[in-house]
Amino acid sequence: HHIPYTPHQYSASEILERSERFYSLMNHRRSVRFISPEPVPREVINNVIRTAGTAPSGAHTEPWTFVVVSDADVKHKIREIVEEEEEINYKQRMGDKWVHDLKRLRTNWVKEYLDIAPYLILIFKQIYGVHPNDKKKTHYYNEISVSIACGILLAALQVSDF
């Protein structure tokens, strides 16, 4: 489905004002480690993921998979896996320098919010794809492309009001 490019429509002063307002909005985004259990309309989650999927990608490969989890048991299993890996990160894998560099963020491997948040959005990069004839499809710049999509997802969440 081809969506044509629409040329712009605002005056210079409107563009300036829009760019200022969006800066101010995004400047209030924060990485939070305490998350409200308040329900969120599922349709909003779908919209922010669809928005992330509008991201550019190397050779238009769209090398991303978004998985939404709301089931309490699955969320808890994810928490257990993540905490186990993170504990290894803090205690041995990443080393003393990493632990020291992270100190002022006061983070650790306990991630209660993975149980509490009504939805988890898991983001996977597809390091390659598969053609209909089963041949491997190269996903150029897959990590860059997925990360750009994450940036757009964060913008969508912030605009929507999280």
Added chain:
Amino acid sequence: HHIPYTPHQYSASEILERSERFYSLMNHRRSVRFISPEPVPREVINNVIRTAGTAPSGAHTEPWTFVVVSDADVKHKIREIVEEEEEINYKQRMGDKWVHDLKRLRTNWVKEYLDIAPYLILIFKQIYGVHPNDKKKTHYYNEISVSIACGILLAALQVSDF
């Protein structure tokens, strides 16, 4: 300068509507290879870069540098360097498979728009930083962090009206 987190303010139906509107806006972004020479207020460019700089980053390292170029000679020198490298990409470096995979995008190594656009925004990842005492500062996940910032920059451009 610490900016505290502001909790949200919209009703469920407003959130839903905002998420839909932002999806529609972002869905009209396109990678274009023909760019208008029309002037753009420099202040808008500053705002979109400041917005990109609000991105999250591994251990809060902010491993990015944004360079804005408007001088015609510098733009032209950049075009020459990019075209030379891209010609090598198409003719030998990336290989036949890459050239084949890109065919349907109808792109090539000629990038006239690098002369024509009023501003170029060059984005650099800092693969490491330097502490005041000259020691190396590790930039964890620098490519991911810069790419997230690019996603937010694209959103800022699209919101502003490009």
